[in-house]
Amino acid sequence: MTTENKLWEKAENTVFDGQEQQMTGEQWTTARGSWTIFPQLCKGCGLCIERCPTGVIRWASELGAYGTNRVTVDPEGCITCKICADYCPDAALSVVVEERSRSAKT
Ligand code: SF4
Ligand code: SF4
DSSP states (O other): OOGGGOOOEEEEEEEEOTTOOEEEEEEEEETTEEEEEOTTTOOOOOHHHHHOTTOOEEEEEEEOTTSSEEEEEOGGGOOOOOHHHHHOTTOOEEEEEOHHHHHHHO
16 A cells, blocks of 8 residues: 555544644545644634635634534545644644655645
8 A cells, every 4th residue: 555545533632732732633644645634723613625626625623612513524535735723813723744745746
């Protein structure tokens, strides 16, 4: 099996933001990179769903910390373009492109 065919995995991820606050996100990783949502920060504005070119972001069944809808991803179709993270007004999304994936395209 090539790394390109590796299935995405959901995992807990602990990070620190600029305020040194500990947050727990839900992260999926693949050969192309990683996609992480921090439910504590998502206010459910829906901008990421609107802007995702592949339509893989959807509403999660659980509510976010504000009691509003929050998002999740169907990771198989994510192309790690980062558009969702760029548009999120609350820094609730983090997309990291795998360097080897990036250089393979050039
Ligand atoms: S990185 Fe791009 S393809 Fe992946 S969920 Fe975000 S907007 Fe959609
Ligand atoms: S753009 Fe950010 S705050 Fe808005 S729904 Fe998406 S993740 Fe949540």
